[in-house]
């Protein structure tokens with residue numbers, strides 16, 4: 001505990017894990033374990049069974065603790081009088097260093113992220129890894145983008161140099177939410193290591209680097225690997241070739257947009273249900289789900305990548321028989337990457353080997369079936385991906401030749417039995433005495449569970465023949481003893497007391513007779529009758545002592561043999577690591593694309609046309625989450641068109657309409673359609689043409705949840721009606737709100753020049769932006785029914801809607817009628833007072849905003865970025881550095897431009913293309929205000 005002061009130390013003592021001293025006292029309530037005191041010295045102790053380790057680990061990790069495991073191992077060099085076991089800390093477990101723990105979520109990556117900071121350039125180096133799979137990434141970014149970078153990676157643990165741990169005022173803490181993320185520290189100098197272990201390992205395997213990583217990225221990776229090495233106590237993890245995440249190649253969705261678009265978690269409760277991921281996921285494999293999750297966080301901006309994925313989706317979409325066959329094969333594919341990592345770290349078992357074998361077999365079936373289809377329906381993209389599969393038949397037949405699958409089934413059945421037994425025992429209020437030995441327990445052939453096939457080799461076969469013959473001798477001995485002792489049943493077994501015979505006696509005199517016939521009885525278990533069902537006694541029997549010893553010797557031989565086969569297969573799996581990872585990535589891609597084809601069929605999606613232009617044309621668009629939730633209630637979804645960007649087209653849409661009118665849904669649906677299109681999916685629309693979007697910034701009401709069918713305002717009104725009067729009409733006063741909204745629109749239009757959808761209740765803005773070229777106003781509305789009720793018109797039409805219908809929504813939400821009456825009255829009065837102002841934009845001249853200058857400035861950044869873009873990735877260091885500087889500069893500028901700190905309406909976007917009327921502007925900005 002002194003050596004690992006930052007850890008909770010768990011010590012293994014036989015079948016228990018224990019905590020001592022102040023840690024026992026401190027954690028007893030959290031772990032809900034009764035504190036006891038050691039008999040001799042009254043030391044506080046708590047403990048739990050070894051099999052319950054994962055349950056308690058999860059509790060400790062969730063509370064942000066690191067755990068040091070002090071495991072018990074046999075003392076191999078023990079001589080007479082020495083301790084039989086030794087205990088050493090063998091691993092430190094933290095949230096980011098999980099390997100085989102049962103609570104590891106299979107649908108998500110478990111990333112450990114190290115961050116290095118260059119104070120002078122304000123740049124960051126990010127290096128992150130999922131130890132359970134070996135996937136490894138690097139990125140260079142800027143400090144201002146750190147919180148967005150972190151939320152896209154969504155690490156389970158963040159690692160920093162310990163210089164920041166004592167420096168609470170450091171600006172890095174503005175970007176890291178310590179409430180949300182578990183943060184650990186490594187000594188600062190480990191980040192400065194000249195060489196990193198991953199580099200050396202990959203080079204030693206002859207893996208070449210195609211990327212040149214910047215010093216700041218290398219620093220982060222040095223800290224990362226030192227930390228892993230330290231926590232795993234030298235165990236070697238397998239690492240993939242690091243992938244550089246280049247902001248240029250992926251759509252940037254900032255932290256708030258990620259959350260407000262509910263990409264992977266709903267805003268209401270931060271859970272998967274209600275998110276886009278939940279609505280579209282049809283994957284069959286755990287690794288496929290992880291890939292889909294990653295694609296959604298980092299949609300591609302490469303036309304080639306998107307087109308290939310779309311081709312695959314379309315192929316599966318058109319060839320339905322093929323798709324259903326592939327989905328059946330996918331069911332037999334297991335998480336090969338996590339399995340191989342477990343096996344290479346020696347945490348795996350027979351189950352992993354057998355699943356790996358089945359995965360290879362299914363991969364072969366998938367390849368065969370697709371090749372068959374390609375003969376009649378050729379397709380380049382599908383052929384290219386299938387050609388990338390490598391044969392692993394050699395590994396498959398090695399595993400097949402060695403492992404006995406029946407042993408696995410037997411093991412699984414025994415585990416189920418054990419768990420049932422544990423549950424029964426847990427529910428018993430008093431601990432029960434162990435029952436008398438059962439027949440089946442001593443049925444040796446059934447009890448033995450050999451993992452390696454008996455005919456694996458002649459040597460192993462000989463050992464098993466010998467064992468079988470000894471078992472026959474045992475049967476004869478039992479028969480002989482039964483006759484001699486005149487009993488119907490005698491069990492010969494190997495217990496902690498040694499080799500013993502157990503006799504069940506029905507009568508006292510029979511027991512006396514047996515006792516006199518046998519040489520001597522066990523001192524501890526003196527043969528006595530235990531009333532009712534406990535009528536048995538144990539004895540030493542010399543013949544059995546001899547035979548039992550011989551049986552144990554042969555069993556030990558077989559076990560040693562099996563261990564050698566395991567070690568041999570393990571090294572084979574390690575040698576095959578790269579092929580397994582490559583094949584598994586291809587299978588994952590087939591899983592995701594076939595699942596997207598199924599989705600497209602189910603939800604009537606179409607293939608969007610993607611290009612490098614700046615137009616976003618969506619005809620008959622829908623929001624997949626809202627549509628699904630409405631369908632469950634048999635409510636019809638009103639489709640909407642959106643056409644912004646491109647030459648001579650409207651670029652800013654100002655959308656007004658009543659509360660609950662569908663403004664936010666419309667904004668989000670267009671962003672979601674762009675995201676879906678750029679992961680390669682079909683989209684919920686009748687037709688879609690999408691100029692690649694490089695960034696999405698979105699601000700939609702805070703506690704809104706689309707799935708719950710409640711609009712921003714509705715949520716606020718419900719809070720008002722039932723709970724608190726907090727933040728209603730949040731943000732600011734009307735005039736402040738209008739000023740900030742206008743400034744934002746002005747900035748978006750003249751500076752960012754990105755495609756913008758802007759929803760607002762400040763209809764005054766429609767007059768104020770009249771002079772903006774390429775800006776247009778659209779609105780949703782309500783229609784009153786004859787009986788005084790009303791219904792929403794969710795379909796957008798051109799124009800401005802000045803009626804927010806807020807009072808109707810408040811009524812629906814259950815606001816007391818007395819309050820509503822006063823509100824209605826007040827509203828009428830205010831409307832009479834209100835005089836629309838004609839705003840002359842000349843007042844802005846006083847500010848001397850020079851759009852031309854801004855334009856040149858922004859163009860300059862972009863020109864630099866474009867220049868940097870040209871630099872070949874493998875080119876010399878100078879070019880790479882320039883590119884990075886340009887990226888950093890443009891990102892910094894974006895961050896500076898972000899109006900987020902000043903209002904609830906903000907938006908910005910970067911640029912990519914050289915169009916005259918829309919200089920390099922690309923991206924969707926979505927804003928909403930109330």
Ligand SMILES: Nc1ncnc2c1ncn2[C@@H]1O[C@H](COP(=O)(O)OP(=O)(O)OP(=O)(O)O)[C@@H](O)[C@H]1O
Pocket residue numbers: 626630636637638639640657658659660661662663664665666701706708709710711712713714794795
């Ligand atoms: N196109 C549509 N078709 C059918 N129903 C829709 C459509 N758009 C939105 N809705 C329904 O209306 C509800 C409210 O939509 P939304 O939150 O987008 O309104 P809003 O105009 O942004 O409201 P507020 O101004 O109060 O924030 C949604 O939860 C959904 O049930």
